[in-house]
Amino acid sequence: MIIDCHGHYTTAPAVLKDYRAEQAAGLGDPGYKPRPFDITIGDDEIRESVEGAQLKLQRERGTDLTVFSPRAAGMAHQDGNEISNGLWTRICNDMIYRACTLYPENFVGVCQLPQAPGVAPANCIPELERCVNELGFIGLNLNPDPTGGYWTDPPLFDRWWYPLYDKMVELDVPAMIHVSSSCNPHFHFTGAHYINGDTAAFMQVLTSDIFKDFPSLKFIIPHGGGAAPYHWGRYRGLAQDMGRPPLDELLLNNVYFDTCVYHQAGIDLLTKVIPTKNILFASEMVGAVRGIDPETGFPFDDTKRYIDNAPGLDPYAKKAIFEDNVRAVFPRLKI
Amino acid sequence: MIIDCHGHYTTAPAVLKDYRAEQAAGLGDPGYKPRPFDITIGDDEIRESVEGAQLKLQRERGTDLTVFSPRAAGMAHQDGNEISNGLWTRICNDMIYRACTLYPENFVGVCQLPQAPGVAPANCIPELERCVNELGFIGLNLNPDPTGGYWTDPPLFDRWWYPLYDKMVELDVPAMIHVSSSCNPHFHFTGAHYINGDTAAFMQVLTSDIFKDFPSLKFIIPHGGGAAPYHWGRYRGLAQDMGRPPLDELLLNNVYFDTCVYHQAGIDLLTKVIPTKNILFASEMVGAVRGIDPETGFPFDDTKRYIDNAPGLDPYAKKAIFEDNVRAVFPRLKI
Numbered sequence: 001m002i003i004d005c006h007g008h009y010t011t012a013p014a015v016l017k018d019y020r021a022e023q024a025a026g027l028g029d030p031g032y033k034p035r036p037f038d039i040t041i042g043d044d045e046i047r048e049s050v051e052g053a054q055l056k057l058q059r060e061r062g063t064d065l066t067v068f069s070p071r072a073a074g075m076a077h078q079d080g081n082e083i084s085n086g087l088w089t090r091i092c093n094d095m096i097y098r099a100c101t102l103y104p105e106n107f108v109g110v111c112q113l114p115q116a117p118g119v120a121p122a123n124c125i126p127e128l129e130r131c132v133n134e135l136g137f138i139g140l141n142l143n144p145d146p147t148g149g150y151w152t153d154p155p156l157f158d159r160w161w162y163p164l165y166d167k168m169v170e171l172d173v174p175a176m177i178h179v180s181s182s183c184n185p186h187f188h189f190t191g192a193h194y195i196n197g198d199t200a201a202f203m204q205v206l207t208s209d210i211f212k213d214f215p216s217l218k219f220i221i222p223h224g225g226g227a228a229p230y231h232w233g234r235y236r237g238l239a240q241d242m243g244r245p246p247l248d249e250l251l252l253n254n255v256y257f258d259t260c261v262y263h264q265a266g267i268d269l270l271t272k273v274i275p276t277k278n279i280l281f282a283s284e285m286v287g288a289v290r291g292i293d294p295e296t297g298f299p300f301d302d303t304k305r306y307i308d309n310a311p312g313l314d315p316y317a318k319k320a321i322f323e324d325n326v327r328a329v330f331p332r333l334k335i
Numbered sequence: 336m337i338i339d340c341h342g343h344y345t346t347a348p349a350v351l352k353d354y355r356a357e358q359a360a361g362l363g364d365p366g367y368k369p370r371p372f373d374i375t376i377g378d379d380e381i382r383e384s385v386e387g388a389q390l391k392l393q394r395e396r397g398t399d400l401t402v403f404s405p406r407a408a409g410m411a412h413q414d415g416n417e418i419s420n421g422l423w424t425r426i427c428n429d430m431i432y433r434a435c436t437l438y439p440e441n442f443v444g445v446c447q448l449p450q451a452p453g454v455a456p457a458n459c460i461p462e463l464e465r466c467v468n469e470l471g472f473i474g475l476n477l478n479p480d481p482t483g484g485y486w487t488d489p490p491l492f493d494r495w496w497y498p499l500y501d502k503m504v505e506l507d508v509p510a511m512i513h514v515s516s517s518c519n520p521h522f523h524f525t526g527a528h529y530i531n532g533d534t535a536a537f538m539q540v541l542t543s544d545i546f547k548d549f550p551s552l553k554f555i556i557p558h559g560g561g562a563a564p565y566h567w568g569r570y571r572g573l574a575q576d577m578g579r580p581p582l583d584e585l586l587l588n589n590v591y592f593d594t595c596v597y598h599q600a601g602i603d604l605l606t607k608v609i610p611t612k613n614i615l616f617a618s619e620m621v622g623a624v625r626g627i628d629p630e631t632g633f634p635f636d637d638t639k640r641y642i643d644n645a646p647g648l649d650p651y652a653k654k655a656i657f658e659d660n661v662r663a664v665f666p667r668l669k670i
Contacts, residue, residue, distance in 0.1 A: 144521075145521070149486070150485060150486070150487070151484070151485070151519055151521040151522070152485070154520070155520050155521045158520075184486055185489070185490050185493075186479075186480070186486040186490045186535050186539070187486070187535055187538075188538045188539075188541075188542055188573075190569075190573065191538035191541065191542070191569070191570065191573050192531075192534055192535045192537075192538040192539075195534050195562045195566060195569075196527075196531035196534055196535060196562075199527055199530050199531055199534070199562065200521050200522055200527045200531060202527075203522075203523045203526040203527040204521065204523075204527075206523075206526065207523055207526070223566070223569075224565065224566070226562055227530045227531075227534065227561055227562035227565060229565065230559065230562060230564065230565035230596065230601050230604060231530060231558070231559070231596060231597070231601060232598055232600070232601065233596065233597030233598025233601060233624075233628065233635050234525075234526070234530075234558075234596070234597045234598075234623065234624055234635070235526065236598075236628070236630075236635070237597055237623075237624030237625075237626055237628065237635035237636075238523075238525065238526050238623070238624055240626045240629075241624060241625055241626050261565065261566060261568065261569070262566070262568030262569045262572055263567055263568025263569075263571075263608070264568075265567070265604050265607050265608050266565050266566060266567065266568060266604070266608075268604075269565060269600050269601070269603075269604045272600050273598070273600050273601075288569065288572075288573070289568075289569055289572030289573055289576060290572075290576055291572055291575045291576050293568065293571070293572065294575075295571075300568050300569070300571070300572035301572075
């Protein structure tokens, strides 16, 4: 079985985006109260939105199950406040639940959180509990920068986050550390903000004791771990210079990298440098890059091909990356 | 000849740091006027500061010449205003000039700029002209984020920067795009802010027409180009999805990556993915990582070894990386 641990509902019906745009526009008015989302989306619309996209690509590429979450850029926590983001998050998570219910063999849910700039992550706990306990979700996407590129809320090692970590441990769910869209003109969202968010998160766990405080907490750093594997020597050296433990001891019992790296040489480096047990198959489809690589004739984001062709991986290692590691990191996955 | 295009005067006498700390502390007082730097630093102190460090490492590692600039984290443009940063920059550049004058076969100068948050880069032109025309410097370090991790000044493609680019073209000097220290707790300086600054800069040139407007402008993106080479497929794909030209046409006549990547696998990826003509030898010594890699028994930042051992490089390619490319990017280098 091949499990893609990183897929977003990027093809959700357009009325969702329209509703969110209305919310964002309303925020300028201090008296604005977001209206409830009262538009009916039929099951057929949901089927149509995934049949020609995620499901088609699963079939074409030979993958089985996608760990499915709301569109990452769509979370846009900076475009809302606690109330509007609460409504929006519930809507997005419910859409995931419906897709998973329609296609229980193809999708399993991961939620977004109702984070908002300046609002304590502890306030996200009721929605996380609802998604895990009532909707059967197996993990969450945690946005380390709800300000959308200005990074003015506390970093991941701050105790600000600890109540949420406590709940994650209790529920036994991992978090993918995934930023959302960027409202900072310095950072293109999929080209800079995503990758920089990954790298920042990695360094935040390297320099802190999060995993001493939460030994069973699990973070997935997407997009192949940002820059971390490419600069693995730098990170090993920085940890050593700081008197920190070696990286395998410091964080490799808790941190996992996905395989959203869109060329063979990148996957070859990832699979060479990072222990196999810390690598989870993912393609981020339908996602950041949608074209055909003219150098190979295949889609850039068909990452299964790169794993299939990675020279250093034996069949056991491939099975671990494609399935076993994903199951180990998502203990609630029972399919 | 082996030319290291990225070395900082990290070992400068401590009185410099003390002076800068006094400046930074004074900024809280609206009436503060920084005193001129009136401490005499003798030639012997300068000799002592580099003999046991940069020069010793040059000898040990078999490199010849270092393109030498002030300590990158020491620029700390966020800790000053136009006046204090102007004074500070002049002091730092003069120190580089003195080191280069004492060791003309070992060092050639690159300047920092008197940038400050909210201050137009055009105001840096007199100091750039002084460094190039009077001190014989061959390039500059350009900080894309003088706010130290909050990224609130305009990005590199904004016309805010264009007068400086005009002057760079006129003087025929390249810029290394190098952030400084971080005052944002999200970003460890050498582990996150540096690498993220590189990745952000790369994406800023990918999405803009800077090099259409300045066809002979040259940027060096340090630390192996941040995350760019590891995610080269993503960047090729994003450019294609956006209808931009292929990367070699769009930016590889103007953008160069250094070799400050501290393990063999990283250098192997860099030299495999990026055309040889776009790679410049560098070690950043004495810099971010100072220890011995227990996996190899050699210093992490002895990057010459990785180039020597890179499987895909023939002797011509190695000579290009070690010398010819550096000369091509720094036309004012005449040694």
